[in-house]
Amino acid sequence: MTLDRRNFIKLLGGASSLALAGCASQGGPAVSAGSANEIMAKTGRRVVVIGGGYGGTIAAKYIRMMDKSIEVVLIERNDHFVSCPFSNLYLGGILKDLSPLTIKYDKLAANHGIKVLQAEVTAIDAAAHTVVTSKGTLKYDRLVVSPGVDFRREEVKGYDKAAEEIMPHAWKAGPQTVLLRKQLEAMKDGGTVVMSAPLAPFRCPPGPYERASMIAYYLKQHKPKSKLILLDANPSIVSKGPLFTKGWKKHYDGMIEYRGAKKVTEVDVKNKTVIIEGIEDVKGDVVNLIPPQRAGDIAVAAGLVGDDKRWCPVNADTFESTKHKDIHVIGDASIAGAMPKSGYSANSEAKVCATNIVNALNGKEIVGLSGINTCYSYITDKEAISVAAVYAVKDGKIIAVPNSGGVSPDLNEAEAIYAKSWLNNILTEMSS
Template sequence: MTNISRRTFNGLLGAAGVLSMAGTLSACSGGPKVVVIGGGFGGATAAKYLKRYDPSLDVTLIDADKSHFTCPFSNTVIAGMNDMAYIERKFDVLVNKHGVKVHTDMVVAIDGAAKVVKTKSGQSFPYDRLIVSPGIDFKWNAIEGYDEAASHIMPHAWKAGPQTVLLRKQLEAMPAGGLVVISAPGNPFRCPPGPYERASLIAGYLKKHKPKSKLMILDSKDAFAKDKLFKEGWEKLYDDIIEWVPAAKNGKVTKVNAKEGVVETDFEKFKPAVSNIIPPQTAGKIALDAGLADKSGFCPVDPNTFESTLVKGVHVIGDAAIAGEMPKSGYSASSQAKVAAAAIIAMIRGEKPGEMSAINTCYSLLAADYGISVAAVFAVQDGKIAGIKGSGGVSPMGANYQFRKKEADFAVGWYQSVSQDSWA
């Protein structure tokens, strides 16, 4: 083969025609390689937006499962309002429409020096830049007796999937007049308003289908996200069902005995019909194994690029990352993914990455027609990701039925949009 001059090249293209042009293009995977670990909101959005911002990139998404069940709206499944299919997101549009390569496999090692990801099946994936979006894992035995085996009896349901189904089945099977306990963890954890939305929707189910039942939230905290709004709603909707017990009133669960069905705080023992134990969390295990996390169990990153401050060339997004004031939510992860995608492209080209700009918007349902929200716009201020002053905040207190109903409808629209923007 000889050198191709500009003229030959032009001729070649001209003669090639549309068909072989397309064929040649699809062979153009020699572009810089970006591997994305995790197919949740963070990883899926990152893969899609990397290709959107630079189609010449060779983007591979690796997830252990064939599809992803979203935590957002999994509380509606637990409460019997939707089925599992409603929260299942497949990867086929990422492949067919956006040109992402998807591999179903478990990542077992990241070699940051050699820039290679290794999977359980023995495959190696070399990368120029890596995005790690593994979500969370649990601190087993941080609550005495609550290990992985115990979670099959007392589900956490804090990763959507079989755990969601298990909790749903237990609620269906419980007798009327029974007690449901939700143990809520201390900060930081995935989806700060999540336990309280769950309590609300379960209470709605109990009210209809299991009369005279009670729901106790045993909390490791004295305050929580949107707490005034939740309490206002509970008083209206579930006054005789929900009881919230803060840490100051010995709400913190310290011990469980799953086999005997016992949940303990320092001073009390409960024997609930259903126990939903949401344990303290860390970044997903692969992030810990790869040395991406600090002592907190989460991953420190550069606020503009989400590149790990511990391992170069690796970007951590979503729940696993320490992202300043951004809460650990699906919307945050998706918004961070776009920032990281743009930064990675700039870095690959040897350009200076832009400044980060991101949003978090989260809705919580207290009932099908009762929604509340929190929103904020984020930028880097004094070297840290922080909410823009004067912006953001939660829904107003004392709003009327129409307002809450409108936000409940927007919650559904939000879920449809953020799912589309991430996976389709």
């Protein structure tokens, strides 16, 4: 039995009841009770959180759970959030739409007294301790920045905003994911899908390889004469390599062509062609270009990135920026040592960051980081693989605790069941 939407919703239980019907839409009404003016007015000690995704929701919630006397304002540009985890299953045709992956903020706000402001953050003034938004300016005592990633488009000539409507990245779940699936559905049997993965580090190290698996799953069911070429800028598969290779051989032999050390540096949108370092052209009927990444625009604009101008250096225990005092950066945007850029890492970082913000505001000692991550990847609708680790701080850097984790012994059905349970738990935690 494939995991159709009904079964999936059953498995997701609580989280699915929080889902939105029209998940791919953007914008909509403001998400909090109370006007923007009421939210702007600072009444006491206040933490402002930018980004209502994997990191931001959890930081906001845990600060309020630990100390109700601290006011928390969560600022998010959209009135809902669509999870990237499991969005590859939608591309595989296993999920019929993105509604099981979509959360709103109403319950989170009501249950914890979080003020949610739907607005775009346009600037941060670290000296004045203010955040400028499309709806006004807010003061903070501490700021948490969890904006996820944006793209280094300048490294792929021709890949502008218009190009992504023809060659979707689908690396932020929502309309881009829907567009890529529509393109797969419209492709003729016998067509070629070209995917490109950027050099690490990027959001979700196993993500491109899970995506290749899920697209191949879709092709095998619906367009079996087609093939997928994965052009990887990295010399070899970045995460769970032997297991992906085994899964592809078992299920998609001859359908997935993996090519390492192939860095896409230019696109010819009109001809649906990607160009590898000026020397090789690869044409596709569908092109999924995953661009190189960096911290979200607002983190760059606020001067939170390091010398590389990409990622934000932070204290390994508190996630306080080493560039600006009283600002903490968590999730994909931060440099978190050995912790991968994953939703689970962002969740784990948010909790230790929240604890240390509450401790700092109450004059208490900081606590050391104990982090955790597991990343599941589907190979088919039934079989998945995983990688897990526990993290600690050593000599000021986040390291994986030796022998604390590892990869799953093989592809298996139990991992697919654990993965669904993981998604259910984490989306429920973020939205209630």
